[in-house]
Structure formats: structure tokens, C-alpha cells
Amino acid sequence: MKKFWWLAAATTLVVTSFSMFGPVLAVLLQQRGMGTAAVGAFAMIPFACIALLIPIMPRIFARFGIGRVYLLGMALESVCTLGYIAFIDSPNAFAWWCASAVFGGIGAAAVWNATEALLAEHAPQDQRGKVMGLYQTALGAALAAGPFVPALLGWSPKVTLTAAVIVQFAALGIALRLKLTQAEHTHVHHEDTQQIGSTWQAVRLVPALVLIAFAGGVFEAGLSSISAANGAALGLTLAQASSIVGALGVGSFAFQYPAGLAADRFAPQRVFGFAGAILLVASIAFAASAHFTWLLYATAVIWGGIGGALYTLTMIRVAHHFDARMGAQAVASGTAAMITGYTLGGAVGPLISGASLQVFGAWGLSLWLAVLSVAVLLASFKTGKAAVN
Secondary structure: OHHHHHHHHHHHHHHHHHHHHHHHHHHHHHHOOOOHHHHHHHHHHHHHHHHHHHHHHHHHHHHHOHHHHHHHHHHHHHHHHHHHHHOOOOOOHHHHHHHHHHHHHHHHHHHHHHHHHHHHHHOOHHHHHHHHHHHHHHHHHHHHHHHHHHHHHOOOHHHHHHHHHHHHHHHHHHHHHOOHHHOOOOOOOOOOOOOOOOHHHHHHHOHHHHHHHHHHHHHHOOOHHHHHHHHHHOOOOHHHHHHHHHHHHHHHHHHHHHHHHHHHHOOHHHHHHHHHHHHHHHHHHHHHOOOOOHHHHHHHHHHHHHHHHHHHHHHHHHHHHOOHHHOOOHHHHHHHHHHHHHHHHHHHHHHHHHHHHHHHOHHHHHHHHHHHHHHHHHHHOOOOOOOOO
16 A cells, blocks of 8 residues: 555645646736636646546556556656746747647546546555545645745746646656556456446446536536636635635645545445535525625635535545456546546536526525535435445
């Protein structure tokens, strides 16, 4: 298991690098006259690549080996960060950065899915919640800390990008030393067990978990820009509106490990049901946020925390539902199904949430999120009544 803790550390460094260069590139593009639509399109490139590739990653793992694909993903991430710094002074920087973002998105699809699958499979059965909770907490800390690096250290954009490259190559160095090309599954195959070979097979087997992962994506990843825009519309300053997004991040960081511990100790139906109930209360309370500004921050902490916890919990549950007896691709297919659900939630969520808020105001967003919370509550009844251990 020690090897896989180092694997988690390497992937956390990748996320740290990403969170360092992301805001810097956005600011540089705006300073060079690019509109917000162009900046948004650039930011969506890696996520679009992830959404397209995640469903087929299990088959790629089966064909080339999960360890080899992970290393290739790390190499592509390194090429991406090099591209950002190499073309920073180019008159065609935007085009080169878009190309680099494609490399980064392809690499992220490989690294993300491989890490989740290997950790979920190799973690001790009675400690999967603890392991996945710690890992997701580390990712949350990386995402929260990275954007503050330039301000805290007084670094220029070029220095920050250079530091991001160094962090990424440190991650690559760790990955190379792990010798993951021979990573094996922990269980033997049984001919009398249903074989799982694709992401879509996994989706059909656990649709309730995919729905819950989708909700996690909506609440954690899909509300950041909407929350900031809503705060500004209510008359908050830029710093105050941005701090709502910070509240989402604080919740996401703080809730992961407790969620993992709960998954180890309580039946999944109870854990998911409790999470859905908290989301429902927060979503209903948001309707009064125009009159009580503190609700903007309180609901953001809950949405970010529970949204992130839902994703972590689905990853833990899918590791118990699938195992290598169902085929060499089973765990990878199950984790890919959860990532697909979460990614779709993060992509579709802002569209529905933004439209609800714009047309119907706080009540509209409150109603949409309340309906989604009820969906989580209903889906919880399909996640199992038995405790893990």
C-alpha cells in the first residue's frame, strides 16, 4: 500500500501545479485583450477532453496496462506545463496554450482515472473510506492552496508558471520511481462472476451511484462561478463575491476525511441519505439569501463540502461493488463511471443553475437544487443497507 500512497502524492502534485497555473493563465489572457468567453472556452478544454476520454479509459488500461497509461498521462501533463511557459511571450500564445491544454486534458484523464482505480482497488477493504477520504482531502488542499501562491509569495506570472513546471516534473519523477508498469490487480478472476468490460456496463449496474456522483459535480464544481456572479449581483464587492467561492473550497477540503470515516462505519444508505438531507435543508435555506447575506457563505460551505463528499463516497462504494473477479477492467470501469457522472454534473450544472437564478432568482436556484437533493435522497435507497465491515 505504501507505493500507492506515493502514487496519491504524485497525483496531488499534478493538481497543485494545475491550480497554480490556471488562474495565472486566465489573468494573462484577460490582460492581452481576450474576452471572458474566450477565457472560459480555454478553461473548458481540459475538462472536455476528460469527459470524452474517461468512458474509454478502462479499455485503454486493459490494452496497455494501467501503470503504463498513468506514466504516459504524467508525461503529457509535463508537456502541457512546458507549453504554457515556453510560449508565454509568443504573439500566438493563445493558440499554443489551447494545444497545450489538449495535452493536459488527455493526460488528466489518464492520471485521474488510474489513480482513483488503483487506490480504490488496493486499499484495505475496511479502510477504503479512510484512504479515499485522505486522498480527496489532499486534492482539496492542493486546489485551495495553489491559487494563493502568487499573492502570498509575490511571484510574477512567469515565475509562478516556472514553479508549476517544477512541481509537475517532481510529480513525474515520483511516478517514474514507483515502477508502475507492472501494477497488478489484487484479486483473481472467477469464471462464474459477471465480467465488467466497459464504463457503460458499470453505469447500467449502478445508476443510483452515477446520479449521486452527478449531483456531487453540480454542487461542488458547478456552483463556483454562479455563486460569485450572484454575490456580485447582490451588491457584494469583488473580494466578498470571490470569498463565496472560497467557502465552497473550504467545505470541499473539510468534509472529505469525515465522509471517508463515515463510509467505513455506517451503511451507505444512511450516509448518502444524511448527505442528501443536509443538501436539501441548505438548498431551501438559500431562497432567503437575498435578505440574509450570511446564508450565501453558509450554503456554499455545505454545498462544496457535501458535494465533494458525495463524489468521494461514490468512489468508495464502487470499489466495494466491483472487484477484479468481475474482470480486469471492473474497478477501472466503475471509477470511470463515477468520474463521468461527476464531470457531467460539473459541466451541466452551471447551465441549469445559471438559468434558474437568472429567470426565477434565488427561489429558482433553491428549487432546482432542492429537487436534486431529493434525487440524492431517493437514490440513497438503492446504494445498499449493509455496513461495509
